[in-house]
Amino acid sequence: MSSRLDFIRSLPYFAGLSDETAGRIEEQIRELSFAKGETLLLEGEPCRGLYVVKTGRVRIFKSSLEGREQVLLIAGPKSTFNDVPVFDGGPNPASGSALEPTTVYVIPREAMLSLVADCPAAMNIIRLFAARLRHLTMLVEDLSFRSVVSRLAKALLDLAVATESQAPVPRLTQDEMAAMIGTVRDVISRALKALEKEGAIKIEGRRILVVDPDKLRKMV
């Protein structure tokens, strides 16, 4: 048995497959290698298939409208990624780039779907579940972002000091704000922009001006 076949059969997706079926999947696998920093797949592009890390590590991330990256997971050997679009037929939900020299197996979507091709009911269920998973993931992202915006609004209300007052004006980096409200810098930067867009604050150089405390209060 080839080592590639052994590797494939050790993955949860392919446990218990007959030799023939596992062999058929193995024939369709493409092996791709990437240098450190190279992009493996792009968010929003059509799905090429299921990715399995053979060696190396892959950073899976989403890019915000401002071009910032939010890391979702680091996939190491034997980890799969890009699972959802394989089954719901949608675009890649996130991008991936190699953190170090990396080799991946790409199992084409058709090969994955062929595993359940003779059972239309299973196919329907999987497609439905994948679509729900995509939807729920987006919902969780949205909810957790909104909760950060709300916590940040509260923190800014508590912290902000008028320049004419006696108290010293608090001075914080975005990392410090992130630590304060239990998130990461990247999300703080997006949350600050969201608050500015709402007209609650204004960012001028190194100053965060709380221009409409009432608006902030409503967001808490």
Add this chain to the structure above:
Amino acid sequence: MAGGTMIGVTIPEIDESKCTACGDCVELCPASAVDLVNGKAAIVRPEDCDYCTDCEVFCSAGAISCPFDIILVKDRPAEQR
């Protein structure tokens, strides 16, 4: 820039003792405001820096910080609501 008369030009703070002169900030600053001076990073074109805070992220040595003052503005005219 607003507040410029009070606090001068807004630029990141660089802790020279932490700077390893790797040059990442010089290469990556979108405004080309940073350069190495005597083996340490320095904001050589402060007027070009728009305080995007990218350098704070790029600097893996933690030598750059871009803090914000959090200021309550009282009775600000509602012009930009």
